[in-house]
Amino acid sequence: MDETRPEVLQGTLDLMILKALDALGPLHGFGIARRLEQVSGGVLRLNEGTVYTALVRLGQRGWISSSWGLSERNRKARFYGITGAGRRQLRREEQGWQQIAGIVNRVLRLAQED
Amino acid sequence: MAWLRLLNEKIRALTRRRRDDETLAQEIDLHLRLLEERFQQRGMPADEARREARRAFGGLQQLKEAHREARTARWLPEAAQDVSYAIRMLRRQPGFAIVTLLTLAVGIGANAAVFSVVNAVILRPLPYPSVDRVERVGWDWNGRSAATGALAPFKFAYLREHTRAFQALATWQTWTVESGAGTASAPLRVLRVSQDFFDVVGASPAQGRGFTPAEQDSDAGVALLTEACFRTRFSSDLGALGRTMLLDDRSVVIVGVLPTTFEFPEVSDNIDVVTPLTLRADPSDHGANFPVMGRLRPDVTRAAAQADLDRVFSELRRELPNQFSGAAERAVLMRFDEIYLADIVRPLWALFAGVFIVLLIACTNVANLLLARGTTRLREMAVRAALGASRGRLLRQGIAEGLMMSAIGGVAGVALGTAGVHVLLGLAPGGIARLDEVRIDTIVLGFAAVVITITGVLFGLAATGIGTMPRAGAAASLATRGSSVTRTGRRVRQLMIGVESALAMLLLVGAVLLVSGFYRLTRTPLGFDPHGVIALTFPRLAPELRTPARVAAAERVLRGALAAVPGVSAAASTSVAPLAERGWNIPMTIDGRPDATEGAVEWRAVSREYDAVMGLRLLEGRWLSDDDVDAGRPVIVVSAGFASRYFPDGHAVGQRLWLGVFRGERRPNANDVPREIVGVVADIRDLGPTRPARRTVFIPQAGSQPGSGLPAFVLRATDAVSHDSLRAAVRAADPALPEPIVSTMESRLGARLARDRFSSLLMAVFASVALLLTTIGVYGVVSWIVRHATHEIGIRIALGAGSRRIARDVLLRGLVPVGLGLALGGAAALAASGLFTGLVVGATTVSARIAIAAAAVLLIAAATAAWFPARRALRVDPVAVLRAD
Numbered sequence: 001m002d003e004t005r006p007e008v009l010q011g012t013l014d015l016m017i018l019k020a021l022d023a024l025g026p027l028h029g030f031g032i033a034r035r036l037e038q039v040s041g042g043v044l045r046l047n048e049g050t051v052y053t054a055l056v057r058l059g060q061r062g063w064i065s066s067s068w069g070l071s072e073r074n075r076k077a078r079f080y081g082i083t084g085a086g087r088r089q090l091r092r093e094e095q096g097w098q099q100i101a102g103i104v105n106r107v108l109r110l111a112q113e114d
Numbered sequence: 115m116a117w118l119r120l121l122n123e124k125i126r127a128l129t130r131r132r133r134d135d136e137t138l139a140q141e142i143d144l145h146l147r148l149l150e151e152r153f154q155q156r157g158m159p160a161d162e163a164r165r166e167a168r169r170a171f172g173g174l175q176q177l178k179e180a181h182r183e184a185r186t187a188r189w190l191p192e193a194a195q196d197v198s199y200a201i202r203m204l205r206r207q208p209g210f211a212i213v214t215l216l217t218l219a220v221g222i223g224a225n226a227a228v229f230s231v232v233n234a235v236i237l238r239p240l241p242y243p244s245v246d247r248v249e250r251v252g253w254d255w256n257g258r259s260a261a262t263g264a265l266a267p268f269k270f271a272y273l274r275e276h277t278r279a280f281q282a283l284a285t286w287q288t289w290t291v292e293s294g295a296g297t298a299s300a301p302l303r304v305l306r307v308s309q310d311f312f313d314v315v316g317a318s319p320a321q322g323r324g325f326t327p328a329e330q331d332s333d334a335g336v337a338l339l340t341e342a343c344f345r346t347r348f349s350s351d352l353g354a355l356g357r358t359m360l361l362d363d364r365s366v367v368i369v370g371v372l373p374t375t376f377e378f379p380e381v382s383d384n385i386d387v388v389t390p391l392t393l394r395a396d397p398s399d400h401g402a403n404f405p406v407m408g409r410l411r412p413d414v415t416r417a418a419a420q421a422d423l424d425r426v427f428s429e430l431r432r433e434l435p436n437q438f439s440g441a442a443e444r445a446v447l448m449r450f451d452e453i454y455l456a457d458i459v460r461p462l463w464a465l466f467a468g469v470f471i472v473l474l475i476a477c478t479n480v481a482n483l484l485l486a487r488g489t490t491r492l493r494e495m496a497v498r499a500a501l502g503a504s505r506g507r508l509l510r511q512g513i514a515e516g517l518m519m520s521a522i523g524g525v526a527g528v529a530l531g532t533a534g535v536h537v538l539l540g541l542a543p544g545g546i547a548r549l550d551e552v553r554i555d556t557i558v559l560g561f562a563a564v565v566i567t568i569t570g571v572l573f574g575l576a577a578t579g580i581g582t583m584p585r586a587g588a589a590a591s592l593a594t595r596g597s598s599v600t601r602t603g604r605r606v607r608q609l610m611i612g613v614e615s616a617l618a619m620l621l622l623v624g625a626v627l628l629v630s631g632f633y634r635l636t637r638t639p640l641g642f643d644p645h646g647v648i649a650l651t652f653p654r655l656a657p658e659l660r661t662p663a664r665v666a667a668a669e670r671v672l673r674g675a676l677a678a679v680p681g682v683s684a685a686a687s688t689s690v691a692p693l694a695e696r697g698w699n700i701p702m703t704i705d706g707r708p709d710a711t712e713g714a715v716e717w718r719a720v721s722r723e724y725d726a727v728m729g730l731r732l733l734e735g736r737w738l739s740d741d742d743v744d745a746g747r748p749v750i751v752v753s754a755g756f757a758s759r760y761f762p763d764g765h766a767v768g769q770r771l772w773l774g775v776f777r778g779e780r781r782p783n784a785n786d787v788p789r790e791i792v793g794v795v796a797d798i799r800d801l802g803p804t805r806p807a808r809r810t811v812f813i814p815q816a817g818s819q820p821g822s823g824l825p826a827f828v829l830r831a832t833d834a835v836s837h838d839s840l841r842a843a844v845r846a847a848d849p850a851l852p853e854p855i856v857s858t859m860e861s862r863l864g865a866r867l868a869r870d871r872f873s874s875l876l877m878a879v880f881a882s883v884a885l886l887l888t889t890i891g892v893y894g895v896v897s898w899i900v901r902h903a904t905h906e907i908g909i910r911i912a913l914g915a916g917s918r919r920i921a922r923d924v925l926l927r928g929l930v931p932v933g934l935g936l937a938l939g940g941a942a943a944l945a946a947s948g949l950f951t952g953l954v955v956g957a958t959t960v961s962a963r964i965a966i967a968a969a970a971v972l973l974i975a976a977a978t979a980a981w982f983p984a985r986r987a988l989r990v991d992p993v994a995v996l997r998a999d
Contacts, residue, residue: 028141028144029141029144029145030144030145030148030149033145047170047171047172047173047177048145048149048170048171048172049142049145049171049172049173049174049176049177050172050177050180052138052141052142052177052181053177053180053181056181071144075144076140076144077141077144078137078140078141
């Protein structure tokens with residue numbers, strides 16, 4: 001079963017996190033991991049710890065910001081939210097991603113027809 | 115600027131690493147617990163849930179590492195590593211390090227010192243608000259010679275009334291006064307300012323008030339103090355406001371204090387007191403002209419302001435046509451440096467260029483040294499490359515080393531430069547505007563930082579051998595000798611000494627030019643014999659002594675007393691001490707020839723002994739006699755230049771002229787009768803050899819001194835006469851007089867030549883240093899060539915090549931690039947010839963002879979430097995070389 005679960009491409013994790021924060025508002029690391037699991041239908045293979053590395057990267061670029069708050073059951077957690085710059089970046093990446101996906105799909109279709 | 119933000123984040127992360135680690139630990143902890151709970155909810159046992167949570171989360175240690183790396187910049191710890199490695203390399207070769215650092219320190223220090231002067235005198239903006247709207251107005255008399263930065267009072271008044279371009283125009287005058295009772299006794303410098311002065315400079319009193327229009331118009335007795343004067347003389351006591359103080363014999367009321375920020379670099383003295391100045395705007399008043407400064411209205415361009423000046427003065431010309439002599443006469447806008455720095459801007463830039471060239475040569479040598487080490491370190495580099503260091507990393511390592519080197523050298527250099535500034539200011543001639551503002555400030559430090567950074571990076575490139583950097587896996591190939599690495603290395607080195615030679619040539623030509631010009635200047639015939647002549651000048655007299663009768667009496671007594679001092683053979687008085695900074699002039703018209711008239715001939719009122727003391731050469735007629743003086747006979751002696759100008763056929767003696775008459779108009783100081791020319795003396799340059807000989811007239815009128823002071827005295831004396839004995843004689847003769855300033859003609863001549871000596875001396879120092887450094891450079895490069903050609907030389911000797919031929923080849927490898935460099939530098943010097951002239955008054959343009967002389971000096975130095983290593987080549991033992999293979 002493991003073999004069929006695709007690895008997360010470098011860079012796409014950042015995009016997915018931005019999308020999650022854009023869609024759901026501020027989340028803590030665990031919440032982000034759950035959202036990723038949910039949208040991929042449990043297909044994506046991901047060490048959940050890598051989410052935190054991605055969050056540092058995004059924070060340094062100013063695309064997300066963080067603050068301490070209380071999670072469900074009153075536990076102290078760090079919440080991450082998308083910034084304006086993050087939203088703009090997300091739009092750019094979505095466009096780029098769709099273009100590439102389109103091209104790859106076309107290439108793959110052509111290859112099948114051969 | 116995204117990268118800037120990123121850099122900032124990463125650097126901040128370094129300092130809060132610990133806190134970030136703890137935060138991450140908390141986040142991980144929560145995440146794991148939530149995962150665990152989730153698995154337990156799905157019915158897993160507690161221990162299995164914990165294991166499963168760990169597995170889903172991934173490796174904890176890797177995460178912490180990755181997290182930390184993402185947070186911080188990886189290159190920062192690496193940079194620290196580079197720096198510590200660089201320090202280790204320097205400490206391993208202390209001799210090399212010291213030579214390099216000293217060269218750099220001297221180069222950067224000298225640059226910082228000269229730059230600090232350039233910055234203060236030329237670059238730093240003047241201290242007026244909206245300084246770009248502040249302009250000076252000068253007068254261009256004929257469109258040929260430089261305009262003078264002053265206007266006659268009536269022109270100023272007319273301009274002030276009719277201008278549309280200026281919102282305010284002002285003039286000023288400085289004066290030294292004795293301060294009366296109640297204050298310290300040192301003389302005060304007074305700045306007298308016309309109406310609107312403070313609007314022009316953009317200043318207002320910090321305490322008290324300014325002058326009211328009424329006070330300004332009537333020159334009422336009011337005064338403003340500068341902050342320095344307020345502090346030192348009144349201990350910053352505000353009670354001083356409203357008190358009166360004595361300026362000479364006049365009492366004035368202190369009405370205000372100017373702020374600390376008030377600066378007025380247009381006058382070079384430190385001002386103590388400011389008082390109103392009222393001008394008499396009468397066209398018939400031919401007294402002093404006044405400097406004029408104005409503030410333009412906003413949005414008025416310089417061109418528009420000049421057009422406005424032209425309009426105003428063409429109207430004045432219509433009203434008073436006889437006040438204008440030529441069609442080319444006009445008012446012009448002038449910049450600060452045109453008026454006050456006219457003869458200093460170019461020398462300063464030239465010195466800066468010179469010292470910068472020295473730095474370039476020093477840097478070339480340092481790069482050369484580093485390059486030499488770079489090649490010997492090729493093996494180390496190759497090994498490190500083989501061990502996985504990327505080319506980029508090696509280059510960065512080299513740059514870190516170069517920066518280290520230039521930073522240490524630079525810091526030492528700035529320290530040296532701070533001391534150097536004092537040396538420079540000590541050498542500098544007096545009277546340079548704004549020189550007192552020179553200091554090592556942030557701008558100078560910034561300049562040093564830029565120099566350090568650029569040189570550091572270049573050194574780094576040199577240290578890694580630029581193109582000779584090995585690729586990974588090249589270590590093995592390095593074992594073989596005579597590789598292409600050596601050939602490239604040689605080319606690079608030859609290029610370097612070529613460049614050095616060209617730069618040194620440029621400096622040397624400049625130095626030869628200036629020094630020979632200065633030498634010529636010191637040999638300029640003055641028209642009098644300065645040796646053994648002593649001058650006495652007096653400070654301004656106290657007001658009660660300033661009557662013509664009192665001055666005349668003092669002159670007579672002093673002349674006798676000074677002549678009686680043992681060792682003094684003759685004493686004379688004169689209205690202008692020889693080799694003073696400026697003389698006195700007077701208008702003149704030849705009797706019966708209204709067209710033979712001029713506005714300013716040099717005028718000297720002297721006693722009969724003057725020609726004997728000065729050793730004037732009489733060409734025609736006779737000198738002034740005692741009878742002339744006693745009988746008040748209207749006679750005059752003129753200089754040869756004067757005689758040939760107005761009496762080109764000779765026969766000047768017996769002719770008559772009117773003093774104080776110009777174009778048929780009698781000035782207040784005009785004589786009632788014409789004076790008869792009784793003699794002609796050779797031209798004298800009594801204002802110094804840097805000025806051309808002026809047309810001069812001598813009248814027998816000892817003691818009639820313009821400016822109501824005592825005349826100066828000149829004595830012919832033996833060396834044994836002490837200055838103290840002269841002062842004592844003055845005290846004994848007339849105890850009421852102030853103490854005279856005693857100076858020899860030699861020292862006065864030195865003062866007149868100070869600027870030219872300064873330029874030529876510094877240029878000579880720079881050129882000598884450049885010559886020395888270039889010689890060292892050539893020696894280093896030829897040594898290197900011999901060392902790396904040992905193999906080749908050994909084989910050639912074994913094959914029977916003559917030693918003479920081998921020595922010649924080695925020498926040529928060093929001297930050909932030097933020769934090419936000299937040719938290039940010589941050509942550049944010839945092309946830039948105009949830059950040098952004018953730095954020293956006597957300097958001519960670059961001649962082929964000077965260029966050849968400079969080239970010969972450099973070539974001999976280079977050949978000597980190359981000879982020692984070349985001799986070593988002859989001692990190569992072919993057997994040893996071949997055995998080593």
